[in-house]
Amino acid sequence: MPHKINTIILDDEPSAIENLESMLSFYDYINVVQTSSSFNHLWHYLQSHADQVDLLFLDILLHNENGLDIAKMINANYPNIKIIFSTSEASYALDAYETSPIDYITKPINAVRLQKALTKIRQTDKHHILKSNDVKIGIKNKNMIEMINIDSIKSIKKELRHVKLLLTDDSKITTTETINALFLKLKPYGFVMVTRSIIIPIHDITAIDYNSSTQRYSIRLRSKLQLQPISQAKIKDIKSDLAAFDWII
Known part of the structure; x- marks a missing residue:
């Protein structure tokens, strides 16, 4: 400019x-x-x-x-x-x-x-901040680093000792990186850690519902990924992350 x-x-x-x-x-x-x-x-x-x-x-x-x-x-x-x-x-x-x-x-x-x-x-x-569709991230996979477009990441999930990335074409990549390390890389591009084991792009969120009987929150996603109910303490962290992108909740 x-x-x-x-x-x-x-x-x-x-x-x-x-x-x-x-x-x-x-x-x-x-x-x-x-x-x-x-x-x-x-x-x-x-x-x-x-x-x-x-x-x-x-x-x-x-x-x-x-x-x-x-x-x-x-x-x-x-x-x-x-x-x-x-x-x-x-x-x-x-x-x-x-x-x-x-x-x-x-x-x-x-x-x-x-x-x-x-x-x-x-x-x-x-x-000169790049839009996420211009950015690739290097994912460590055994003895190689695989480059993928950030926009192609549908979700990241920790399963036991493995961390898996689900892509928009429904393919999966298993990485040796920790989920916390990936979150730090992706957070500036609009990703939130909704549980200790799941990261999603914020544009996938369609609604946040509150259940007064259980006092827990449910996040609805466009991708239809099912998430476990979220505690009030965790929802505060999520709101803080969303606030960085000027979401008012």
Whole structure:
């Protein structure tokens, strides 16, 4: 990214665009180059200016359009553009994080919360943080190291003395590394240790249920992996890990 972060805003509420643009004007490193209330208009702009755009503020509930679908299209066609969701609906956070946004902030936008989101984009620029689909991890397997894409990891499970990785193609890799060592490697890329023997990617979580009779929590996953009920002490650790990715639970 250049020193100035070239920014576009897509929102179907003119007042929301005006408010956000006003708030962004206090940051001299943010350069708003385009605002739009229509994705068609924005898409036409990107076809000739995408290489000059660094950041998109994107609403989710647009008139006749879905911001999540738009984010997927942006990621597929213009992966250099980072996304910050700005929406009045907090309930879409789980689905939104599948698109690997820089952040997810709710309206009305709080100045402190906005500053935190902008700090993230600057840190991403400064440290050249890779998205997980660009990253491979070396897995020790006997006398070799096998390189696999982080995005291909479905879960990691300790079974007796062995640690096994289940991949998205349902293949398995057994490693000689400890599950704690793998967690430290993968935590920055959005993985959580939900029990002492299981690691999962946070984008796989769809819900966390509380059973008042047993006073334990159950985590539901898109992958349908069945997890044992989780204690209140352990759920605090999980919430702490999720908070690092701005999940508010």
